[in-house]
Amino acid sequence: MPERTLMSAEDIQRALVRVAHEIVERNKGAKDIVLVGMQTRGVPLSKRLATTIQSLEEIAIPVGSLDISLYRDDISSLHLKPVIHRTDIPTDVTNKQVVLVDDVFYTGRSIRAAMDALMDLGRPQSIQLAVLIDRGHRELPIRADYVGKNIPTSSNEEIKVYVKEVDGEDKVTILLPNKGATDESD
Amino acid sequence: MKAIEPNSSIATPETFPPPSVAVWQHSHVLDLDDFTQEEIELVLETADAMAEVLTREVKRVPTLRGKTVVTMFYEPSTRTRASFELAAKNLSADTVSLDASKSSIVKGESLIDSLRTIQALGADIIVMRHSQSGAPYLATQHVTCSLINAGDGWHAHPSQALLDLYTIRRHLGTLANLKVTIIGDIMHSRVARSNVWGMTTMGARVILCAPPTLLPRGLDSFIANCQLPNVSIETEIEPALKNADVVMPLRLQMERQQSGLLPSLREYIQLYQLTLERLSLAKPHVLVMHPGPINEGIEISPEVAHGAQSVIEEQVTNGVAIRMALLYLIAGGKNK
Numbered sequence: 001m002p003e004r005t006l007m008s009a010e011d012i013q014r015a016l017v018r019v020a021h022e023i024v025e026r027n028k029g030a031k032d033i034v035l036v037g038m039q040t041r042g043v044p045l046s047k048r049l050a051t052t053i054q055s056l057e058e059i060a061i062p063v064g065s066l067d068i069s070l071y072r073d074d075i076s077s078l079h080l081k082p083v084i085h086r087t088d089i090p091t092d093v094t095n096k097q098v099v100l101v102d103d104v105f106y107t108g109r110s111i112r113a114a115m116d117a118l119m120d121l122g123r124p125q126s127i128q129l130a131v132l133i134d135r136g137h138r139e140l141p142i143r144a145d146y147v148g149k150n151i152p153t154s155s156n157e158e159i160k161v162y163v164k165e166v167d168g169e170d171k172v173t174i175l176l177p178n179k180g181a182t183d184e185s186d
Numbered sequence: 187m188k189a190i191e192p193n194s195s196i197a198t199p200e201t202f203p204p205p206s207v208a209v210w211q212h213s214h215v216l217d218l219d220d221f222t223q224e225e226i227e228l229v230l231e232t233a234d235a236m237a238e239v240l241t242r243e244v245k246r247v248p249t250l251r252g253k254t255v256v257t258m259f260y261e262p263s264t265r266t267r268a269s270f271e272l273a274a275k276n277l278s279a280d281t282v283s284l285d286a287s288k289s290s291i292v293k294g295e296s297l298i299d300s301l302r303t304i305q306a307l308g309a310d311i312i313v314m315r316h317s318q319s320g321a322p323y324l325a326t327q328h329v330t331c332s333l334i335n336a337g338d339g340w341h342a343h344p345s346q347a348l349l350d351l352y353t354i355r356r357h358l359g360t361l362a363n364l365k366v367t368i369i370g371d372i373m374h375s376r377v378a379r380s381n382v383w384g385m386t387t388m389g390a391r392v393i394l395c396a397p398p399t400l401l402p403r404g405l406d407s408f409i410a411n412c413q414l415p416n417v418s419i420e421t422e423i424e425p426a427l428k429n430a431d432v433v434m435p436l437r438l439q440m441e442r443q444q445s446g447l448l449p450s451l452r453e454y455i456q457l458y459q460l461t462l463e464r465l466s467l468a469k470p471h472v473l474v475m476h477p478g479p480i481n482e483g484i485e486i487s488p489e490v491a492h493g494a495q496s497v498i499e500e501q502v503t504n505g506v507a508i509r510m511a512l513l514y515l516i517a518g519g520k521n522k
Contacts, residue, residue, distance in 0.1 A: 067235060070239070081515055
C-alpha cells in the first residue's frame with residue numbers, strides 16, 4: 001500500500017513558524033506561556049515552537065512533557081499497556097497560559113486526558129491547543145487553537161508524523177488501509 | 187566528529203518509532219524467576235512515572251477507576267499492606283482489605299473458598315500474603331482475576347525485590363556489575379530469594395552471608411543446578427562486605443535462637459551485626475538497605491540504620507511507586 005507524503009521537512013518547519021507567531025499574537029506576547037508537549041512526538045514539536053517563540057520575543061519559554069497514559073479512558077480494558085513516560089513540567093502551571101502541543105489531532109480523547117492531567121497539576125489561566133495535523137473525526141467537543149495543516153481523512157486511513165528527534169526525519173505521510181503500520185497516535 | 191548531513195540517512199522509518207506498547211506477558215506477579223530483564227526494566231520505568239505522581243500535591247490519578255483491589259493477608263504486615271492499599275488508592279481503584287483474623291477464615295473457611303468468594307464479589311486484582319510457600323500459585327488455579335504475591339512463606343516477595351532494585355537504580359544508576367551483600371537469616375527469607383532472581387537478572391552479583399545454620403540446605407547445589415554464577419555464599423561478614431555496593435541485613439527473627447539455629451543472640455550480634463566499622467569495608471558510596479521491620483541493635487546498629495548511607499526509609503516510599511506500577515501493568519483486559 002502506498003505511503004504518500006503530505007508534508008515535507010520544509011513544510012513542517014514553515015507551519016511551526018506560523019503557529020509560533022500565532023501563539024505570540026493570540027497571547028499578546030509570550031509572558032506566562034508554558035508549552036507542554038504530549039508524549040511522544042508532541043515533545044520535540046513543543047521544543048521547536050519554544051525555540052522559535054524565544055527568538056521572536058527574547059524571553060525563556062518553559063517547556064514540559066506530559067504523558068497521558070494514566071488518564072486514558074480505555075486503559076483498564078487494554079491488555080497491553082502503553083509504556084508510561086515520566087511527566088516532567090518544570091514550572092507550576094497555575095495562572096499560566098498553557099499551550100498543549102501534539103502531532104495529530106484526531107478523536108480528541110488524548111486532549112481530554114491531557115486536560116485532566118494538567119488540571120491535576122495546577123490551575124492554568126487557560127489551556128490552548130496547538131497541533132501539527134488536524135485530521136478530523138472528533139468524538140468530543142474539543143477544537144484546536146493553532147493548526148499546522150488541516151488534512152481531511154477517512155477513518156481507515158492513517159496519518160503518520162515523523163520527527164527528526166524520534167524518527168530520524170521530518171515528514172507527514174498518509175497510509176491507506178491494511179498497511180502493517182501499528183503506531184496509531186490518536 | 188563531523189556533523190552528518192540531515193538527509194543522508196536512509197534507514198527505514200518503521201524501525202525508528204519506539205515500541206508504544208509494553209512488553210508484558212504476566213497475568214499474575216508471583217515471583218521474579220520468570221521475569222526477563224526487559225520486563226523488570228519496564229516495571230522500574232513505570233515506577234519512575236508513578237513516582238512523579240507521588241510528588242504532587244494531590245497524589246491521585248484516575249487510571250484504575252472502577253477496578254477493585256482486594257488485599258488478603260494471612261500473615262501480619264504493616265508496610266506491605268499499607269503500601270499496596272495506598273498504591274491502589276492513588277490509582278483510584280476501590281480497595282477492600284481482608285484481615286484473616288477477623289474474617290470467615292477463623293470459622294474454618296478454606297483458602298480456595300475465600301478466594302472464590304472474593305472473586306464472586308467482583309475483585310479484579312487480589313494481593314495476597316500467606317504463610318505457606320506456594321499458596322499464591324495454588325490460588326491462581328482457582329481464580330480468573332489477577333493475583334499479586336505479597337509474600338508467601340519463605341518463598342518469594344517480588345514487590346519487595348522490585349522496590350529494592352528500583353531504589354538501587356535511583357542511587358547508583360544501574361544494577362550491572364554491582365556487588366550486593368545480603369546478610370542474615372537467608373534460610374527463612376523470601377526477600378533474599380526474590381532478590382537473588384531480580385538482582386542476577388539485572389546483572390548484579392549477590393553474596394549471601396550467614397552462619398551455616400541460617401543458610402538453606404542444599405544452597406550450593408541449587409546455585410550450581412540453576413546456573414547462577416553470580417551468586418556466592420560467604421559465612422564470614424568481613425570478606426562479604428569488602429567492596430560491596432549495596433548491603434542488606436535481614437531481620438533476625440528472635441525465635442530462631444529458641445529453635446536451636448543460633449547458639450546465642452549475643453554471638454550473632456558479635457559476628458554478624460552491621461556496624462559502622464564493618465560498613466567501612468564496603469565502597470564509599472555503599473547503600474544500606476533493609477526490608478523491615480528492623481531489630482535495631484541486633485542485625486544492624488542504630489548508627490548504620492539511621493546513618494548517611496541508609497536508604498531504608500526511601501525503600502518504603504519507593505514501594506508505593508513500584509506497587510502502583512505493578513497494579514497498572516497487571517490490571518484490565520484479560521489475556522485472550
